[in-house]
Amino acid sequence: MRGRLQAAAWALYAERGYDRTTTAEIAARAGVTERTFFRYFPDKREVAFDGSAEFMASFTDAIAAAPAGLGPMEVLLRAFRSMEPMLADNRAVNEPRQAVIGATPALRERQSAKAAAMTAALTQALRDRGVEAKLAALSAQTGMALWDHAVRAWYEDPSVGLGVHLDRAVQALRQLSAGDA
Template sequence: MGRWEPDAAGRLREAAMALYAEQGFDGTTVADIADRAGVTARTFFRHFVDKREVLFAGSEELQRRMVDALTGAPRDAEPMDAITIALLAAAELFADRRDHSRRRQAVIAATPELREREFIKMASLVTAFTEALRQRGVEPDTASLAAETGIAVFRVAFERWVTGPEDADLADVMRGTLADLSELTA
């Protein structure tokens, strides 16, 4: 495939995911990914900072969407209701990305360095949620607790979704996980 072919970033993502599955994250180099995608390493670095970024590109978009949904929630929404709106916005983003999400999750689960990066991403979401709730007038301790709880629900629901039945809908899994939380706290 020539370097002029369109969607180099998409080809690089697919090549990386295939190689990570075949030889592991640590056993895969940027040169391997570029070669499989039919581009140069230089082209790789035009799209991604490093080979980890292939898995985490889009984190900013996820955070933006979730925070926008939270801040756009009705003014009279309780903190967890606003969080629910944010979680459902994330579900929309992942609606047609299940296969990619499954493969990505498997690579992350197998690599301690990537699990740490995922943890940092989740902590960033907690911070953003906390700030958004505080801007809505929620007391700081309550905002922090709601944000932490919301991201815990997101993580559990996402794991249930990627390991669940093929026909599972992430929004439904999120709602089910929130219902489980309500039962725990009743």
């Protein structure tokens, strides 16, 4: 049912836009009542981000699984690299999804919140490895910046793997931070 509601929501969001779609319509297209919609999703926005919890869990699991003795950034970069297969699979799904999200302020706001939650989760995963709190937060935020940069570059140029783009992002970061303070 979750999947049917999601499919119905995406179809309607794409057809008429998020704002012009009511939760009643989504439910009707899925063949259930409006109330059922809210049993599966806490609010109308959340439908657009289903699966983000699993994605986040993959990250934090990879961080927890990294060998001991690595620095925080090394741990994050390893985790990022481990996500490449999953990212490649989801690419075809994500691009139209992003188009709708980008065109809808309410969904962009939720996406910002999701990104913040992801950063918080990375921070916590690093702290669980013994990294001091503020350093963990700085690492997680910087890591997210690298991740963003690499993913964007990879979307532009898929001829090389995400790993290569991550290396380049790290290079760029080193140059940036080496500049005079």
